[in-house]
Amino acid sequence: MSPMRLRPAVGLLPAAAFLLACSGGIVDCGRTVNKVIPGVREIDPEYATEPVDCKKAYDSEAPLGCAIREVQCGDVIVGNTSNGIMHFDESFYQHKACTPERHEYGLAPESVYSINIPANTWADVLLASDCVDLDVFSANWDNPRKCPTPSHVNVTQCEADVTERGGKITITTVDRPEAHLLWVDGKRGATGNFRLTVNCRRYR
Numbered sequence: 001m002s003p004m005r006l007r008p009a010v011g012l013l014p015a016a017a018f019l020l021a022c023s024g025g026i027v028d029c030g031r032t033v034n035k036v037i038p039g040v041r042e043i044d045p046e047y048a049t050e051p052v053d054c055k056k057a058y059d060s061e062a063p064l065g066c067a068i069r070e071v072q073c074g075d076v077i078v079g080n081t082s083n084g085i086m087h088f089d090e091s092f093y094q095h096k097a098c099t100p101e102r103h104e105y106g107l108a109p110e111s112v113y114s115i116n117i118p119a120n121t122w123a124d125v126l127l128a129s130d131c132v133d134l135d136v137f138s139a140n141w142d143n144p145r146k147c148p149t150p151s152h153v154n155v156t157q158c159e160a161d162v163t164e165r166g167g168k169i170t171i172t173t174v175d176r177p178e179a180h181l182l183w184v185d186g187k188r189g190a191t192g193n194f195r196l197t198v199n200c201r202r203y204r
Contacts (some may be wrong), residue, residue: 054131057082058193060111065145067114067181073123073200077113081134081184082191084109087147088137088183095150098137098158105135108186114144115198116179123171124199125182127161132192134184135162138169142179162187172203 060083061068068084071077089106093099117123127136140157141148148155157180161167171180184194 052078052128052130052193052195054193060084063112066147067112067144069113070144071113071115071182071196071198073115073117073121073198075196075198077196077198078194079111079184079196080191080193081109081111081186084111084184085147086110087112088185092148092150093137093158093160096139096155096158098139099160099162101162103135103162103187104189105185105187107189108191110183110185111194112147112181112183113196114141114179114181116177117171117173117200118202119173119176120202120204121173121200122203123173124168125171126168126197126199127166127184128195128197129166129184129192132190133164133187134166134190134192134194135160135187136167136169136182136184136196138171138180138182140178141181144181147181 058078058080060080062083063085066085066087068079086106086109088110090102090104091106093105094102115123125136125138127134138157138159139148139155141152141155157171159169159171161169171178182196182198184196186192
């Protein structure tokens with residue numbers, strides 16, 4: 001009787017090797033794996049995003065004061081940062097503990113959106129940015145027509161993901177709804193196409 005031959009799991013070995021090589025862990029590496037190994041899109045729906053089109057600039061809305069418009073849980077926003085405002089920079093990001101990194105953010109315009117997140121909600125905001133190096137930020141703020149500054153003491157929460165080619169931030173609320181700003185900013189003056197996806201779930 002001939003020996004039994006095991007059929008290799010095609011496509012899983014490279015993915016596993018990549019995950020083991022990634023020092024940030026599976027969750028932190030998910031976006032990178034999704035870009036390198038398309039099959040992961042079928043394994044982890046959270047990262048199941050089509051690449052952003054870089055051949056033609058997406059329509060770019062003009063802001064109304066600070067924010068372009070209000071978005072909601074479940075929305076998918078596509079745009080281009082070239083028509084944004086010039087407001088946020090390292091002064092704000094470091095003063096509000098968004099990120100300690102310095103990437104000349106003051107040279108790039110930002111696309112800003114407002115959102116009201118219900119109580120007891122976990123909101124994941126995913127940025128896809130395949131064309132240029134854009135980053136995603138958020139801060140608690142209830143006036144979409146006027147952007148906060150480093151001197152505003154009521155900005156007590158700021159989130160950022162400054163990894164390359166996209167990122168993810170998470171905002172949680174507890175007993176009451178909260179108003180936040182979400183925005184996309186570019187390193188070293190970068191502008192380009194992006195996609196923001198807002199996924200929410202109740203946790204109690």
